[in-house]
Amino acid sequence: MQQGLRAEIRAVVAAADFEARCDSWMRGFDPAFSRKIAEHGWIGMTWPVRNGGGGRSNEERLVVTEELLRAGAPVAAHWTADRQIGPSVLRHGTDDLREEFLPAIMRAEVVVCLGLSETEAGSDLAAVRTRAVQVEGGWEITGAKIWTTAAHVATHAYVLARTGPPESRHDGLTEFLVDIGTPGLSVRPIRDLVGDHHFNEMILESAFVPDRRVLGAVGNGWTQVTEQLAFERGGVERYLSTYPLLVAAAEAGRRSPDRAVTERIGALAARLVSLRRMSLELARAIDRGEAPTRLAAELKLLGTLFEKDVVEVARYAFDVCGAEPGDLALLDDGLITIPSGSIRGGASEIMRTVIARQEASA
Ligand SMILES: Cc1cc2nc3c(=O)[nH]c(=O)nc-3n(C[C@H](O)[C@H](O)[C@H](O)COP(=O)(O)OP(=O)(O)OC[C@H]3O[C@@H](n4cnc5c(N)ncnc54)[C@H](O)[C@@H]3O)c2cc1C
Incomplete structure (x- = not known):
């Protein structure tokens, strides 16, 4: 399937200098390699041309992702943004949000971490307690996320927060895109069994997020995140x-x-x-x-x-x-x-x- 494209990506991968490893999409972090992939138009390659995307099919993207992982290539720097945040911005974002994020993701300049899990909300995301309160011009987010892969190297955090009353469960959740350098947002390392650092705890203490960084409709977070997880899984x-x-x-x-x-x-x-x-x-x-x-x-x-x-x-x-x-x-x-x-x-x-x-x- 797609033999020409497959040969092209194989040649790029063969010319690159890296050591093949398992789990390279989570542990192989190399922004220079991601930029190389971006130069070939292989990030955001399925997004519509009118949004600056490559306008290619998901079948073609499958060939690219297959070849990168077969080689154990270091793709972690762009993987999450390309796989799920870009598509989510495309489906639910305003024109401003699309213009801000999609071209930057395609240039491999955006590294996104996912702020979903909390100590009491992993499998059950409807139990999310991180809270966003509306203030002038935006929202103040307070809470703690855990197991946030790559937060220490990310440029942006996706944050799922509660904007409805505490008991609102699925109905009161909203998605935000937050600059990692936002005052009030801090990242603490969690080392794994062998001492590697990829997990983090991400703490938000009245971190201000402007209105334009709300992803989709306020209160529609559950529907949107469920859809996003289809891309993730x-x-x-x-x-x-x-x-x-x-x-x-x-x-x-x-x-x-x-x-x-x-x-x-x-x-x-x-x-x-x-x-x-x-x-x-x-x-x-x-x-x-x-x-x-x-x-x-x-x-x-x-x-x-x-x-x-x-x-x-x-x-x-x-x-x-x-x-x-x-x-x-x-x-x-x-x-x-x-x-x-x-x-x-x-x-x-x-x-x-x-x-x-x-x-x-x-
Ligand atoms: C390598 C790795 C990377 C991760 N990266 C991120 C990340 O970047 N961002 C992020 O937000 N999270 C991340 N996570 C967290 C991950 O999404 C959660 O660990 C996962 O969703 C499970 O949640 P939990 O740990 O709270 O376990 P729990 O939800 O407490 O579950 C514990 C056990 O109970 C079972 N269980 C729970 N509910 C049910 C049910 N209703 N029916 C049957 N069984 C049930 C589960 O299957 C599991 O076996 C990461 C986790 C790992 C291991």
């Missing part, structure tokens, strides 16, 4: 984060053939083909203007189960067939990062609930 990162490790495991099996290893790699390859078909279906649904929430939940659920198995099969393959230099570093990466796949972007139990509810109401 339905990408190839849900099953290609470990692709470099899968290739290393297959190579180990090729160097020292072993029947059990071959069978396990073969089974993974078959599942990968199915996941790619789902991705294609999803990209085509987005091209038709749909927000395919259920298909995105299915892809995320099956993709994260697949990734866990990639790590286990790689461990087995290296054990039985031996490992080359670099293989164990990839395995370490996978062992450390992939267990979180079934939590981030919505836990697997929540994906099952989304699928079941949508099936019941179909």
Whole structure:
């Protein structure tokens, strides 16, 4: 599919200097690499030409994202803005907001972090307590977000806050785009199990956000965020984060053939083909203007189960067939990062609930 575009992106990736890693869309932060991708028009590539976008299809974007993750390329600096905030601004933003954000995202100048989760609101975002109060010319936001990936390197924070009364649940939420340097906004690191810093706590203390930075309609945050999560959950990162490790495991099996290893790699390859078909279906649904929430939940659920198995099969393959230099570093990466796949972007139990509810109401 799209062989010309695929060859083009492969050439750019091959000429770049980086070390392939698992989870490169979250941990591979390299603004210079993102700028290079931007120069080729591969950020915002599906947005309408009238908004400065590339006017290409989601099927073409799928090829680009596939190739970047297959290579384990450092794409974290532009990933979130390109994947979900740009599309959200496009769907719900005012003309001013579109003009402010879309070209800058396309130039890879905007790094967005997602301020959704709170200590008492992760799976249940309707429990968000961060509060936005209307003041002259805008809003003052007060609250604490947690697990905010990349807030320490971001230029902007997406913040989901309560603008309705405390008991308003789904009905009283509003989305904001906040400059990370806003007075009253501070970021504290949270180190992970191995001491890496990608998580943060993001504190807002009467942080002023002008009216023009409200994303969409006041009080419509729930509908908008649900739609945004379809973009977050339905990408190839849900099953290609470990692709470099899968290739290393297959190579180990090729160097020292072993029947059990071959069978396990073969089974993974078959599942990968199915996941790619789902991705294609999803990209085509987005091209038709749909927000395919259920298909995105299915892809995320099956993709994260697949990734866990990639790590286990790689461990087995290296054990039985031996490992080359670099293989164990990839395995370490996978062992450390992939267990979180079934939590981030919505836990697997929540994906099952989304699928079941949508099936019941179909
Ligand atoms: C690597 C990583 C990166 C992240 N990055 C960000 C980020 O950038 N921004 C951000 O806002 N958040 C981020 N998160 C947070 C993530 O979105 C939440 O951890 C996730 O939504 C789960 O919420 P929680 O941790 O509060 O767990 P809880 O909601 O407390 O859930 C705990 C357990 O209970 C289960 N559970 C909860 N409710 C139900 C239910 N109704 N039915 C059945 N089971 C249920 C869950 O499945 C889970 O197993 C990140 C998380 C990880 C691991």
